[in-house]
Amino acid sequence: MNKFFKLGALLAATVAFSGCCGTCCNSDTEVSSVDAVIETIMTRRSVRDYKEEPVCREQMATIIECGIYAPSAMNMQPWAVRVVDDKAFLDGVTAIAVEQNPALKEQPGFRNFFRNAPTVAFIACPEESYSGEYDSGLLSENMMLSAWSMGIGSCCLGSVVPVMNSEAAKPYMERLALPEGYKLLVAIAFGYPAGDVPEAPARDASKAYYVE
Template identity: 30%
Template sequence: MNQTIQDILKRRSIRAFQKRLVPEDDLSAILEAGLYAPSAVNEQPWHFTVIQNKDMLAELNVKTKDLLKKHPNPLFRNSGKDQEYNIFYHAPTVIIVSSQDDALVPQIDCAVATENMLIAAQSLGIASCWIGNVKWLFETAGDEYKTRFKLPQGYTPSHGVSLGYSAIPAVQAPPRKGNAINYIK
């Protein structure tokens, strides 16, 4: 099996991070992998904001958890109330992915770019976790963060990616569901 496929199979969502930052050149390579994702009619409708400011990360965590506490789904409500839960798992770097509002399929394109970054991180020995939960904050206070993230006009923040060095031993992949592939020859 080649290295790319091994990296895809080995990538796991990591939920505990060391404090040390990833080197700048690795971070740049991860972001570039995102920029080189395919996109519908080549719109490249993404924007990446790298946040390493501790106060900003703490604020995003607290405000998202405040919203989770009021969520109709008890699963989300409980995570909002959980004192131990940090939505970014204390990763020292978070990439916020924003999507271009008037693109054809911005959410799909941004998801593709995000996965490119997760695999690139894995290939460099860097741990990651896709953070969808921050969307609850962006859905209510998105306009404020468009300004504070200095986004170009017409982009809306969507989700995050926690990045850093894992603070836990290797995680096993959850078992794969069956019946996900068939052939018509």
């Protein structure tokens, strides 16, 4: 299924569920002219298979800038972002993860613990913060969407956090040099997709509705 057909099907399902009012939407709208932001949102998927080449640092700079332009409560920007494209670093953490869970190596095509990504952003926020986790989530999504708009795949990796917080990974945490009082929230894998981008896992549209 091509990208536009997939997008058309997704949007048709959304309109069918929400019951378009018939005046706000032009039913003749061509799928190919759907707003680029909506197209990026609807076609982004978690990518778990990457080419070995790290993401070009110029593109990564754009991704980071898009991240920090996310909204945050009172513009506090309660986050810290550390990007690693050093293979030795990622392989070192992988060795620790495999030591803790040898079954990881049995995953088909396993190269590293970051879903084989060559570039990883570590996202941290203050341990004590009114909106740190929420704001960092917004930053993370901005990063992933801007990446996808340039054809760069990504995947949030919560599974990285306990490994990075383990005693064995202390030297790697130290290299991240997070500000005092910050905790690692998530890692985000980035890279050029190696294969087909997966289908969207099912969404439950009943979780959101108008209160009449």
